[in-house]
Amino acid sequence: MRRDSIVLLGVNHKKTPLKIREKMALTGGYVEPLEKLRELDGLKEYYLLSTCNRVEVLFVCQDPERMRREVLDLLFAGKVSREEVAGCFYVYENEEAIRHLFMVSSSLDSMIVGESQILGQLKEAFRHAAEQKTAGLIINKLLHKSFSVAKRVRTETRIGANAVSISYAAVELGRKIFGDLRGKRVMLVGAGEMAELAAEHLVGQGIQEVVVANRTLERAMKLAARFKGRAIGLDEVVEQLLDVDILISSTGAEGLVLFKKDIVPLMSRRRNRPLFFIDIAVPRDLDPEINTLENVYLYDIDDLHNVVEMNREQRDKEAVKAQRIVEEETLKFQRWLDGMEVTPTIVDLRAVAESICQTELAKTLPRLNGISTKERKCIERMASSIVGKMLHHPMCYLKADHGCVDQAERIVQVRTLFQLNEQCEQCKQADD
Amino acid sequence: MSYLLFQAGFAAYFVTAVIYTVFFFSQKNKIRNVARIIFIVAASLHTLNIIFRYIEAGHTPITSIHETISFFAWSIACCHLSFRWRYTVKNSGTFTSIIVLLLMLASSLASRELLPLPPEMRSWLLPVHASISIIADAFLALAAIGGGMYLLQERELKQKRFGFFFSRLPSLDTLDKLNQHCISIGFPLMTLGMFAGYIWARQIWGGRPWQWNPKVVCAMITWLFYAGLMHQRFTLGWRGRRAAWITVIAFCAVLLTFWFVLSGGAIHAT
Structure with missing residues (x-):
């Protein structure tokens, strides 16, 4: 019997433009796609990960070539054409797949190297797979191992020191636009975890007020209470933008939430005070055309990447150390x-x-x-025969x-x- | 004596510009402090030069081309240094010192001869009109420098390609404030200078002070530019890129006026 292969398929922010990624993102949660994958009998174990920067499927099977095609067709049929998929997907098998997973979990493959959100997202994804009983022996062991690798990297290197993910980029850009963030107001549209983190960081810079807009008011109120801010409904966003300077959008909405035509009349009423939009949602929430307005700056998640890129050098040293740890752990896992x-x-x-x-x-x-x-000789023979039996x-x-x-x-x-x-x-x- | 001081000041400005440029690339604060000190020294030497020239000539030394440009350079340097007391604009020193250096170069190329003052220019309005106008122009020059920096920085932020200037230029807000401060000082001074010129013209030509010559027309157009900008800023909140562009364009008009003034000779009535 042939040995099972571990296969990892995915797209991430490095190879695939946001335009394609946002079509592939599993917006409906994990349950449905995991259930769908059950139809393929060639898959022995599998799990899915979908964050704003990546979509990955990890599975164990006998025939990797065939399963790869089937999995892609099943998950992304109708969303993107096969040609588009072929160009941007990466496929790793066995040792490479293990290494890649460890790289992801320890945040070496993240847009912002060293950020810690990915570990939470990974655990969440694994929890779903475990609940749906799609993760078996190997995936269980592999994922648990990846958590411990991440922990090891975090404690043994200083890779997390500089990176506070998107929040870092948001603050850096905010400073270039507003000079001083003290006294500015920030609005969160959608109460996602990432937006929360960004807000936390901004508040640390002296932001005066946090306004939270969310589909469910309850969640908005909860988050607003954390920052001693106020909660509003989604339909009030445009009106409230009059007093806000920074907007961070991270809703799970399928389409755009805010358009250029919403902002145009606002600017004269704001007396052209600058507005800074950060769109960390995938698919995007904000109309890219907004950036063409004067005194308005719109950054989506890929643009933030460029900001972060600037700070790369100092992290690279730590990344080398972290990569060594990943390498070690990959070898250990391979041995297992x-x-x-x-x-x-x-x-x-x-x-x-x-x-x-x-x-x-x-x-x-x-x-x-x-x-x-x-x-x-007799005694020796006896001992070995007992053991043999x-x-x-x-x-x-x-x-x-x-x-x-x-x-x-x-x-x-x-x-x-x-x-x-x-x-x-x-x-x-x-x-x- | 005054010429020696001029040369010394020129050399010091040169060193300042070089050190500021080095700082612009290396971004080491130590270098900036050195540059700032030398800048102050250069401006002091320049001040002494103007005082000595005043003593030698016996009238305010803003009559020949050499004197006028030199005074302009001195005003820009002093305005820049005075701003440092109020608030800092990161890296503006590099741009300012280079402009000052270029003006000094232009000034040194012009004839340094001490010309006897024509009789109609012997008036207490000479120092008032000329110095106020030139100091106003210096503030407007700083506004234009700020505007240029704003446009550079805004371009990086809009296009999201963070190149050489992004980390080196200050925030948009700082630059916009610099623009507003400079214009709200420069514009009233300019108005005042023009008013002094009007009174002076009345003294010389009596009831026919308004003359249709390019310099006066150009000065009026320049004034309208700034007046328009100030108006829009206060009523509609014009700011940012639009304000920066107008500041830069209006400053070109300032330079044009300046050129007309200089080419018109010492007394600019022809």
């Missing part, structure tokens, strides 16, 4: 994965048994006085076709029962 095959498990099992045998013999034989070589059934269990328990599952059982992972580490260390 290799162990998940029948043959290496049998080899490990034998090795462990053999080493127990040798240790016990080494303890016992010196105590027996005056035995002949022949007797000594003990191992016979576990070996059969591993090798046989078993109706109800999956082979991968059985391998884990045996490895856990005999503590093969730990034992083998010790054996290797002893050898070294």
